[in-house]
Amino acid sequence: MNVADKKRLLREMLFARRFEERCYEAYVERKIGGFLHLYPGQEACCHGVLEAARPGHDYVITGYRDHVHAIKCGADPKEVMAELYAKETGSSKGRGGSMHIFDTKHHFMGGYALVGGPFPLAAGMAKAVKMKGGDEIAICFLGDAANNQGTFHESLNMAKLWELPVLYVCENNLYGIGTRIDRSTAVIDQYKRVAGYNIPSAQEDGQDIEKVFKAAKKAVDHVRSGNGPYFLELMTYRYRGHSMSDSNAYRSKKEERMWSDRDPIIMLRDRLIKAGEMSKDDYKAMDTELLDEIENDIIAFAESSPEPRVDELERYVFADNDPWVYGGGR
Amino acid sequence: MAEIMYWEAIRRAHDEEMERDPLVICMGEDIGVAGGTYKATKGLYEKYGAERVIDTPISENGYTGLGIGASFLGVRPIIEIMSVNFAWLAMDQLFNSAAKVRFMSGGQLTAPVVVRSAGGTAHQLGAQHSARMEKVFMGIAGLRVVTPSSPRQAYGLLKSAVRCDDPVYINEHELMYNMKGEVPDEEYFHPLEGSEVAREGSDVTLFGYNVSVHWCVQAAQTLAKQYGINAEVVDLYALAPLDRAGIAASVRKTHRAVIVEEAEPAVGVGAEVMAIINEECFLELDAAPVRVSAANVPMPYNHGLEKAAIPNAGDVVAAVRKMFGK
The missing domain is CATH 3.40.50.970 (Thiamin diphosphate (ThDP)-binding fold, Pyr/PP domains)
Structure with missing residues (x-):
């Protein structure tokens, strides 16, 4: 990772942070409805892993905390924000919402809202890639709590049994909704749990993007080289509650401070400043620029976009005019 | 063939x-x-x-x-x-x-x-x-x-x-x-929507699907032979979406409907077909539609109890006879 890459990643992560914070404001203003799960604190996980992969080429799938993953894959942030605003110009045409961002042209295969749901879907995409002989891999990002679902075990077993090119990334933020990991999970270190399936795995600091990148590089290379699945656990923390309806009362201020002292963006920023690659003013200017872009470009687009038409309510339930429904055409 | x-x-x-x-x-x-x-x-x-x-x-x-x-x-x-x-x-x-x-x-x-x-x-x-x-x-x-x-x-x-x-x-x-x-010996594609008339009739429509189509056909033969009732049998091979037009067309012709299902009655095919009949052609009815369904029990192991839990052609005949007062 060279200096230019680090600066770009800093910008991407700061953009992701500001984007999510602006979502928070829009939610409070009731411009965004439904459930909203925000990503601040975990940015180095998504950015570090996908930097080591090939976003837009590899097939990425995740849970409901999905805005940032979609954008890193190549989704237009304007379309993501418009989706949150439930507009026709949104990435899912206003039908999906925050938890269901999709951008299949960039191989972002969606956000799914059943905890653990994407595990087998990712294995299936990997099966398809293997059958078709492509060099893509499937990457599945989920939280630690998803590992207590049956799909985790069923999918790991099949992924290894059939040596599928899938990378499972566990963003371990220590909480499943409001329940701390040691109160829900018998084995705390998630990477150890996959040993039972004979899948290679590693645990890494999820706050330091350079460490994430390095660990992810190894993981991605392993999978892309045809060695079967890999499991990467990244230790991280979300700053906000599980969703906007979560008061976040179950965590101590001390614990929160401990993690915000290791903020992924600040850590990278300070490293660049220390190395003389960037000044504090450069950073501030970048921040201002990003905030302007979000307000004047992204929010403005979402605000001014049209709503979906009510007379199109039943569109997208089934394929349009599929001839096989009528026995091969009438 | x-x-x-x-x-x-x-x-x-x-x-x-x-x-x-x-x-x-x-x-x-x-x-x-x-x-x-x-x-x-x-x-x-x-x-x-x-x-x-x-x-x-x-x-x-x-x-x-x-x-x-x-x-x-x-x-x-x-x-x-x-x-x-x-x-x-x-x-x-x-x-x-x-x-x-x-x-x-x-x-x-x-x-x-x-x-x-x-x-x-x-x-x-x-x-x-x-x-x-x-x-x-x-x-x-x-x-x-x-x-x-x-x-x-x-x-x-x-x-x-x-x-x-x-x-x-x-x-x-x-x-x-x-x-x-x-x-058919040649390639054949069956539509995924619609319904089929398995037996033409004029007095009552027996709606069935899967195994219950066979009970309906058997019942229709008995009804014709023994009671002079000419039943139509409609095969609902597509359960979702259901063939609203096909269901209504047959009821408009026969003015009576019996829905035969192997499943328990609650929230089932029978209930759904009845609702469609009500919505599409209620005024065409000469009698209240009837369901022939399984008993509302977990399936018993005992053979006699199992038989009693599932409907058969005889139950369909009985339901039609009751409808006609015969």
Whole structure:
């Protein structure tokens, strides 16, 4: 990772942070409805892993905390924000919402809202890639709590049994909704749990993007080289509650401070400043620029976009005019 | 036109579609090396190999989800769930992923999977191996549900389902795999929507699907012979979406309706067809529609109790006689 890459990643992560914070404001203003799960604190996980992969080429799938993953894959942030605003110009045409961002042209295969749901879907995409002989891999990002679902075990077993090119990334933020990991999970270190399936795995600091990148590089290379699945656990923390309806009362201020002292963006920023690659003013200017872009470009687009038409309510339930429904055409 | 068995018809559809398209695969428990519990995939493992005829672990939700994920990228999986009772475990992936992904992605992604399963009651399989679950599948928007009553339908519905871009659930029947029937020698695609008139009649319509079509036909013969009642039998091979127009057309002709279902009555096919009749052609009715359904009990093991729990042709005849006061 060279200096230019680090600066770009800093910008991407700061953009992701500001984007999510602006979502928070829009939610409070009731411009965004439904459930909203925000990503601040975990940015180095998504950015570090996908930097080591090939976003837009590899097939990425995740849970409901999905805005940032979609954008890193190549989704237009304007379309993501418009989706949150439930507009026709949104990435899912206003039908999906925050938890269901999709951008299949960039191989972002969606956000799914059943905890653990994407595990087998990712294995299936990997099966398809293997059958078709492509060099893509499937990457599945989920939280630690998803590992207590049956799909985790069923999918790991099949992924290894059939040596599928899938990378499972566990963003371990220590909480499943409001329940701390040691109160829900018998084995705390998630990477150890996959040993039972004979899948290679590693645990890494999820706050330091350079460490994430390095660990992810190894993981991605392993999978892309045809060695079967890999499991990467990244230790991280979300700053906000599980969703906007979560008061976040179950965590101590001390614990929160401990993690915000290791903020992924600040850590990278300070490293660049220390190395003389960037000044504090450069950073501030970048921040201002990003905030302007979000307000004047992204929010403005979402605000001014049209709503979906009510007379199109039943569109997208089934394929349009599929001839096989009528026995091969009438 | 050759007479073949229901299982042979399903096997033939698999074979033809797999031969045509290398991205058609099949997967499920015991379907490969063992040849399939009902022989529906017999010989395919030897012909197409382990990559395309996949013996899965006993992880219904997991392998159904895996098939759905593969279908996102153009693979066409035919997933066999050995018994419909086990499909409860795959509901999460089938309903939350397959049925909804097109809609919630604004049309970007589709899950063209086929899930086949053996439903119905067989011989003393007890409470956990006798589920009739079609009512559950047909209530979920985004999922097509079909249920073949003959080898011809079993063949043609699977052929169309594999090629259709929507997820399709095919409800087969444990007791029908060895049923014989004519299947066209040439390729045949059965529509995934609509209904078929299995017997023309004028006095009352008997609506059936899957195994209950046969009870209806048998009952219609008795009614004609012994009671002078000329019953029409409508085969609802498509349960979702149901053929509103076909249901209404027959009721407009006969003015009476009996719906025959192997399942418990609550929230079922009978209830749904009655609602459609009310909505489409209530004023055409000469009598209140009637359901002939299973008893509302978990399936008993005891043979006598099991028989009493499931309707038969005699029950259909009795319901029609009551309706006519004969």
